[in-house]
Amino acid sequence: MSGMPEPSIDEVFEGCKQVLEKNKKDSFTIPAEGLYPHQWLWDSCFIAIGLAEYDLPRAKKELQSLLRGQWSNGMLPHMIFAKGDSHKRDRDIWQSWRSPYAPDKLSTSGFTQPPMLAEAIVRIGEKMKIRDRRSWYQDMYPALLAYHQWLYSERDPHKEGLILLIHPWESGLDNSPPWIDQLHLQEKPWWVKLVEKTNIDKVVMFFRRDTLHVPPGQRISNIDALLYFHIIQRLKRKNWDIDKILSRSHFSFQDLTFNCILVRANQHMIDIAKTIGHELPEDLKENFKKTEDSLETLWDGFYKQYYSRAFITHKLVKEGSIASLMPLYAGSISKERALELVKTLKSSKQFGTEYPVPSVPVSSSWYKEFGYWQGPTWINTNWLIADGLDRYGFKEEADNIRSKSIKAVTKHGPYEYFSAKSGEPAGAKNFSWSAALIINMIANQKSGSKK
Numbered sequence: 001m002s003g004m005p006e007p008s009i010d011e012v013f014e015g016c017k018q019v020l021e022k023n024k025k026d027s028f029t030i031p032a033e034g035l036y037p038h039q040w041l042w043d044s045c046f047i048a049i050g051l052a053e054y055d056l057p058r059a060k061k062e063l064q065s066l067l068r069g070q071w072s073n074g075m076l077p078h079m080i081f082a083k084g085d086s087h088k089r090d091r092d093i094w095q096s097w098r099s100p101y102a103p104d105k106l107s108t109s110g111f112t113q114p115p116m117l118a119e120a121i122v123r124i125g126e127k128m129k130i131r132d133r134r135s136w137y138q139d140m141y142p143a144l145l146a147y148h149q150w151l152y153s154e155r156d157p158h159k160e161g162l163i164l165l166i167h168p169w170e171s172g173l174d175n176s177p178p179w180i181d182q183l184h185l186q187e188k189p190w191w192v193k194l195v196e197k198t199n200i201d202k203v204v205m206f207f208r209r210d211t212l213h214v215p216p217g218q219r220i221s222n223i224d225a226l227l228y229f230h231i232i233q234r235l236k237r238k239n240w241d242i243d244k245i246l247s248r249s250h251f252s253f254q255d256l257t258f259n260c261i262l263v264r265a266n267q268h269m270i271d272i273a274k275t276i277g278h279e280l281p282e283d284l285k286e287n288f289k290k291t292e293d294s295l296e297t298l299w300d301g302f303y304k305q306y307y308s309r310a311f312i313t314h315k316l317v318k319e320g321s322i323a324s325l326m327p328l329y330a331g332s333i334s335k336e337r338a339l340e341l342v343k344t345l346k347s348s349k350q351f352g353t354e355y356p357v358p359s360v361p362v363s364s365s366w367y368k369e370f371g372y373w374q375g376p377t378w379i380n381t382n383w384l385i386a387d388g389l390d391r392y393g394f395k396e397e398a399d400n401i402r403s404k405s406i407k408a409v410t411k412h413g414p415y416e417y418f419s420a421k422s423g424e425p426a427g428a429k430n431f432s433w434s435a436a437l438i439i440n441m442i443a444n445q446k447s448g449s450k451k
């Protein structure tokens, strides 16, 4: 859309709808053509939130389509692979069929992504009359319940109330500084060291799909990409069996973003169960409470911030990132703490940029204007933070984030991410969740009924 006169708000809305139309594949929506040809878990949840503004049947289908991939132990995988010969390589890398719990008829990844499903179910439900809402919730409830039960039974082995992640991709913020920091503390496998030493990492570029579509400077480094691939190989060799994975002190992390999204999802689940007259299992309700309480153990009084925690050393990983603002979305922290977070949000040394909210504070040594999850502004994290700010009564701050998000997309179209300083676009073009969440933001701005 750049280089042309700026479109009106209605044209932006229409343009975003067209992007979702273009990215539609049978029963679901891909994140972006070429770079992301499969169905992703949290992408589809964000996409459904946008679709709910104008096409409820398609929004429902988007989520129902995610359930195709659910494992029999309850896990919702972070990717469901597209069929066809051209995607065989992706399916073979993961080999989900090694797990007895994986579905028979399709291939998926072997781990999950942030639990946005409950939020998406509720956003769709809110658009319905009570009768339809009940039957929609009835349809989705068993899968949602199984998923949350799986999270606690497999990913909270010490019953701390916090879910551990076994790969950075599970966090959705792939190479955010806290994760990369921990990754670099791991002993590198010999073959990665060799690649690094001999400087042949450029060869890796041939095998990378992302750098075919987006300039390498806007993506993860080759060596880190190899380390991520190595973790997948290790997990796959354990047939995706969590007991075997954790028995070898596997790299694992109590991720702040993931657990904040879980707190909110749990609150939604309580509402969903109430609406359809179901009693949640007692142990699950206790876990819900424990997660809210345990979130407080991730607070650092000195830096006045929340952080993720390494599971094995049990130490907070004190690297600044957008995750620190996610407790606003969780909604369980005190108003005083929320105010502390709002101060960092507005500080020009941290997150207070022209096009907020940068994925890393601008004063951080990690900050790169176009670095993947290491500086740019993303529309989904903006949506989450603004939603949390609304609920704490910080309307002005929430509106500022939303109007700057709309401004960036009005100028350039729904790209994957944007410079937090200039609003310049980067990453994939026509990116579905940017389009969907801008649709939601515009619709709410119009109706004036911000949630």
Ligand code: GLC
Binding pocket: 031, 036, 040, 042, 043, 171, 172, 173, 174
């Ligand atoms: C990248 C993002 C992740 C997203 C996926 C598909 O891996 O980091 O959050 O789900 O792309 O869009």
